[in-house]
Amino acid sequence: MLVNGKWTADWTPVQAKDKKGRFVRQISSFRNWVTFDGKAGPTGDGGFKAEAGRYHLYVAYICPWASRTLMVRALKQLDDTISVSVVEPFLTDQGWKFGTFPGSNKDTLNGVTYLHELYTRIAPTYTGRATVPVLWDKEGSTIVSNESADIVRMLNGAFNSFGDAAVDLFPLDLRADIDALNERMYEGLNNGVYKAGFASSQEAYDEAVYGVFAELDNLENRLGDERRFLFGDHLTESDIRLFVTLIRFDPAYHGLFKCNLRRIIDYPCLFAYMGRVRSLPGIENTINLHHIKAGYYSVKALNPSGIVPAGPAIH
Secondary structure, eight states: OEETTEEOSOOOSOOEEOTTOOEEOOOOSOBOOOBSSSOOOSSSOSOOBOOTTSEEEEEOTTOHHHHHHHHHHHHTTOTTTSEEEEOOSSOBTTBOBOOOSTTOOOOTTTOOSBHHHHHHHHOTTOOBOOOSOEEEETTTTEEEEOOHHHHHHHHHHTTTTTSOTTOOSSOGGGHHHHHHHHHHHIIIIITHHHHHHTOSSHHHHHHHHHHHHHHHHHHHHHGGGOOSBTBBTBOOHHHHHHHHHHHHIIIIITTTTOOOSOOGGGOHHHHHHHHHHHTSTTTGGGOOHHHHHHHHTTOTTTOTTOOOOOOSOOO
C-alpha cells in the first residue's frame, strides 16, 4: 500500500482486521461528484460538469465494485460518452497494473504502469490502497471519485443528456427501499463473501459464511414469486449490486473464499434471475470470466501456488 505517497509493502488482500479477525474494508478517499450543471454533489467539491468525452473510467473486470460502473455505463448507453481502461486481472505486488493481458489495456491516457501512480499524481502524500473503479476527469487531470456507489449514481443521473434518460436505476418512489436493500445485501453478501474469504479466525469465518447464505436464502425467497427483478419489473441499482456478486460466486467465491455450502446454480430462482440480467443489452460485454478466475486465483495469500482451477466451465 501507499504510505505518504510511497509504495511501502507488497500488496495483500487484508486491508485491516478487528480484534476477532474480521476483515475490515477501506473507506473510499475521493468523493467528488459529476453533476449535470457542475455544482457540488452530496460530498466533495463542485466543478465537475457532465460533458461528453470529459471523463474516463479505470476498472478491473475481476472487481465487482468496478463492474457495477461498467454495467450502468452500458445500460445508460454512455459508451461513447465515457471512455474506459481495464487493468490486468492479476494482483501484483504493487496492486493493479496496466498491460497487455487479453482484454486489458495499457494506460494511454496518463501513461502510468500501476494504478497507484495515478493516486500519487494528484495526491503526492496519499496513504492507503489504490482501488478501482476510478472516475478520472481528463480536463482537470484529477480523480473525481473512487467510490463505486457514488459513480453508479452519477452515471445514472448526471449524464441523461448524453445517454438513455428512460433508464432510471434509482427512481424516486423506490429510493428508501433500494437503500435499505442495498445495505442489507452489502453486509450479508456483497462484502460478506470477502469477510468469509479474508477472515483470519474461525469465528470470523463462521459468522461471515453463514451470513452469506442467509442472505442468498432471503433473495431466493424474494424472487420466488416470479418477479423479473428485485423490485418487480423495474431494474434498479440493487439488481446491479446483486448481479456482480452472483456472476463471480461459483467461479471464485465458492472455492477460493470457502463460501461452499451451496452454489448459485443450486438456487433455481437466483440462477434464472442471473441469466435474465446477463441477457440485458450491453451487459455481456461487461463480464470477463477469464479475468475473474485468473484474478481471484492470483491472490497469493489465498492461493500461493497460483493454480487456476479448471472448473466451473466458463460459458
